[in-house]
Amino acid sequence: MIEIKNLHAKVEDGDEILRGINLTIKPGEVHAIMGPNGSGKSTLAKVIAGHPAFEVTEGTIQYDVNNKLTDLLEFEAYERAQKGIFLGFQYPVEIPGVSNFGFLHESFNEVCKAQGVNEVTEEEFREFLKPKLDLLEMNASFLDRPVNTGFSGGEKKKNEILQMAVLNPRLSLLDETDSGLDIDALKIVSKGVNAIKNKYNAVLLVTHYQRLLDYIVPDYVHVLSNGQIIKSGGKELALELEEKGYDWLTKVQ
Amino acid sequence: MKEREELNKNILDQMMSLNLSSDAQKAFDRFKLQGLPHKKLEDYKYTNVDAFFPKALNIKAVAGELTNDQVTKLARGIKPQLVLINGKVSNEYSNLPDGVEFQISDSFTGNKDFPTDSLEDLNLILTEQFIKLTIKKDSSPGIINILHLNTAEAINSVGASRLLVNIEANSVARIAEYFNSPDQGSYNRNHMTELTVAKNANAEHVKVVTEGAESFHFGSVKATVEANACLHSFTFTTGGKLSRNNINIDLVGAGARGEVNGLYALRGSQQCDNFSHINHKVERTESEQLFKAVLDDVSHGIFTGKIIVHRDAQLVDSSQLNKNLLLSKKAHADTRPQLEVYADDVKCAHGATVGQLSEEELFYLESRAISPRDAKIMLCHGFVQEALDKIKHVETKKYLENLLYTEYEEDIHQRMREEA
Numbered sequence: 143m144i145e146i147k148n149l150h151a152k153v154e155d156g157d158e159i160l161r162g163i164n165l166t167i168k169p170g171e172v173h174a175i176m177g178p179n180g181s182g183k184s185t186l187a188k189v190i191a192g193h194p195a196f197e198v199t200e201g202t203i204q205y206d207v208n209n210k211l212t213d214l215l216e217f218e219a220y221e222r223a224q225k226g227i228f229l230g231f232q233y234p235v236e237i238p239g240v241s242n243f244g245f246l247h248e249s250f251n252e253v254c255k256a257q258g259v260n261e262v263t264e265e266e267f268r269e270f271l272k273p274k275l276d277l278l279e280m281n282a283s284f285l286d287r288p289v290n291t292g293f294s295g296g297e298k299k300k301n302e303i304l305q306m307a308v309l310n311p312r313l314s315l316l317d318e319t320d321s322g323l324d325i326d327a328l329k330i331v332s333k334g335v336n337a338i339k340n341k342y343n344a345v346l347l348v349t350h351y352q353r354l355l356d357y358i359v360p361d362y363v364h365v366l367s368n369g370q371i372i373k374s375g376g377k378e379l380a381l382e383l384e385e386k387g388y389d390w391l392t393k394v395q
Numbered sequence: 396m397k398e399r400e401e402l403n404k405n406i407l408d409q410m411m412s413l414n415l416s417s418d419a420q421k422a423f424d425r426f427k428l429q430g431l432p433h434k435k436l437e438d439y440k441y442t443n444v445d446a447f448f449p450k451a452l453n454i455k456a457v458a459g460e461l462t463n464d465q466v467t468k469l470a471r472g473i474k475p476q477l478v479l480i481n482g483k484v485s486n487e488y489s490n491l492p493d494g495v496e497f498q499i500s501d502s503f504t505g506n507k508d509f510p511t512d513s514l515e516d517l518n519l520i521l522t523e524q525f526i527k528l529t530i531k532k533d534s535s536p537g538i539i540n541i542l543h544l545n546t547a548e549a550i551n552s553v554g555a556s557r558l559l560v561n562i563e564a565n566s567v568a569r570i571a572e573y574f575n576s577p578d579q580g581s582y583n584r585n586h587m588t589e590l591t592v593a594k595n596a597n598a599e600h601v602k603v604v605t606e607g608a609e610s611f612h613f614g615s616v617k618a619t620v621e622a623n624a625c626l627h628s629f630t631f632t633t634g635g636k637l638s639r640n641n642i643n644i645d646l647v648g649a650g651a652r653g654e655v656n657g658l659y660a661l662r663g664s665q666q667c668d669n670f671s672h673i674n675h676k677v678e679r680t681e682s683e684q685l686f687k688a689v690l691d692d693v694s695h696g697i698f699t700g701k702i703i704v705h706r707d708a709q710l711v712d713s714s715q716l717n718k719n720l721l722l723s724k725k726a727h728a729d730t731r732p733q734l735e736v737y738a739d740d741v742k743c744a745h746g747a748t749v750g751q752l753s754e755e756e757l758f759y760l761e762s763r764a765i766s767p768r769d770a771k772i773m774l775c776h777g778f779v780q781e782a783l784d785k786i787k788h789v790e791t792k793k794y795l796e797n798l799l800y801t802e803y804e805e806d807i808h809q810r811m812r813e814e815a
């Protein structure tokens with residue numbers, strides 16, 4: 143689904159943040175990325191999603207479009223989203239004055255348009271949303287509020303997964319979706335992600351906590367440190383990290 | 396300075412021949428002393444009007460006519476209850492509802508105690524028809540749309556008009572004034588609206604400035620609000636090369652409330668100077684203000700909010716906010732709150748922001764498949780909606796949303812295509 147090779151990225155006039163990332167994700171897989179604060183996890187997710195603040199200085203990202211690996215860096219953020227890439231934000235952005243419903247509707251229709259499917263009316267979309275809201279145990283009143291504005295930390299994260307459920311992406315990059323969630327909300331959100339998951343799509347989870355991985359079980363766990371993946375393994379690696387921290391890895395390096 | 400003296404002399408010379416009432420004569424004498432406003436005056440710190448009073452300007456009302464088709468076109472979908480052409484009422488289109496009394500006189504009948512600036516004095520000197528509407532006690536006549544249109548003859552002239560609206564006790568008044576003209580040539584419009592809002596009345600006055608691209612719009616709204624009455628004022632500006640909107644509200648009875656809001660969306664080298672002045676003259680009066688600006692290209696938006704809380708006007712509650720969104724690096728916003736509080740038990744809040752579209756908000760929308768262009772539009776709409784939502788009369792609000800979201804934006808996109 144996606145092949146990242148020797149990816150280097152930096153912010154304009156800044157130091158390198160990503161220093162040679164190699165990562166391949168196949169359809170149906172769940173990958174978890176762990177690693178110390180500031181190691182570049184969010185940056186990796188944002189670079190894949192096309193955030194304009196980062197500049198790729200070396201390496202490639204190839205992404206499967208119509209069964210053909212295509213240079214993802216050629217596309218702007220909105221085009222990547224239209225092609226099925228979804229970034230669940232570590233810090234979802236508040237947008238006062240723009241209604242959550244209008245935003246979701248426009249977003250959904252943009253993806254429909256890009257994928258050659260008919261756009262839907264407001265009424266149709268409201269119906270379409272109902273089961274998604276139920277899945278995430280969200281009250282419909284969230285739709286009529288401005289995007290994320292005044293939402294609690296947990297509500298914002300749920301709203302991210304609601305968007306994921308609406309857009310049905312092929313590759314979801316979920317950046318610390320678990321942080322700020324209470325135990326019940328964590329279960330609900332995980333249930334949501336698991337319901338959307340299937341053998342055709344893939345999920346990249348960024349997390350600090352093993353706990354999330356009890357609910358969304360990864361096929362692979364990677365440790366990112368100082369802009370590089372320094373260790374990869376199966377789900378048991380997460381348990382080991384939980385126990386020992388990162389020191390033993392970063393020191394060996 | 397010398398040049399301005401010449402301009403003033405030219406204006407005075409041209410006005411010499413006018414037949415002035417005693418009030419107009421007083422205004423003339425004041426104008427003679429003060430001349431045109433200029434940047435050395437605190438109230439006109441950012442705005443110079445000299446360029447709109449060239450020697451060749453005709454300082455008097457001009458006659459003119461518009462065909463039905465022209466009126467329809469300039470009305471842009473508005474159904475008017477009153478149409479003024481070059482400052483004069485056109486009988487053909489008058490269609491005032493029950494509960495509204497209509498009079499025209501040739502002399503000033505409004506409040507003589509309001510202080511005036513020299514453009515307001517000019518208005519009194521030059522106005523030929525003083526229009527008076529009375530919204531009868533206890534009545535609720537519905538929307539009164541007033542169209543102010545100019546003809547081609549008004550180019551290179553200054554035309555003045557004046558409206559007095561007496562809103563009697565317990566009535567509900569909804570008034571919208573639209574200023575428009577064929578988009579050509581430079582003209583100079585000077586219009587004043589005076590509102591008296593009697594006890595328990597609920598009034599809304601919306602002013603829509605979509606003047607021609609080379610024009611100067613000077614407008615002044617002066618209102619007196621009595622006990623337990625409420626005035627909602629909204630000033631909407633997208634037109635004119637230069638516009639100056641004075642809004643002066645006296646809250647004179649306990650429980651009086653003034654909501655003074657506005658939206659100005661400018662581009663090119665447009666300049667819009669909003670000057671609001673609210674007088675809390677007695678206790679338990681409230682005012683609330685929100686002015687929002689969207690400034691593109693090299694446009695210049697100005698907001699001054701003067702609030703005076705008089706001695707003994709205790710328990711006053713007043714808030715003021717001016718928010719500016721800059722869409723280009725060269726657009727410019729000036730904002731100044733001016734608070735003078737002479738009572739001690741008073742709540743006064745004020746704030747101002749000047750900023751650009753947030754990169755993070757744009758990226759958030761773009762990461763959800765929305766194109767950069769649509770994302771910008773969504774964020775701009777989100778920004779202005781808060782202001783538009785202050786308009787009480789729903790159809791007027793919808794109309795202005797539409798005006799802003801379709802015509803105004805279409806224009807911008809058209810221009811972008813032409814430049815490309």
Ligand SMILES: Nc1ncnc2c1ncn2[C@@H]1O[C@H](COP(=O)(O)OP(=O)(O)OP(=O)(O)O)[C@@H](O)[C@H]1O
Nearest residue numbers: 153156159178179180181182183184185186195232
């Ligand atoms: N826009 C930016 N401008 C400057 N530096 C940045 C920017 N974005 C990220 N960085 C820097 O890049 C490094 C990696 O940041 P990133 O947010 O990717 O870390 P992270 O691994 O997600 O950390 P955390 O676990 O705390 O979320 C940090 O040192 C951060 O300060």
Ligand SMILES: [Mg+2]
Nearest residue numbers: 183184185232
């Ligand atoms: Mg992070």
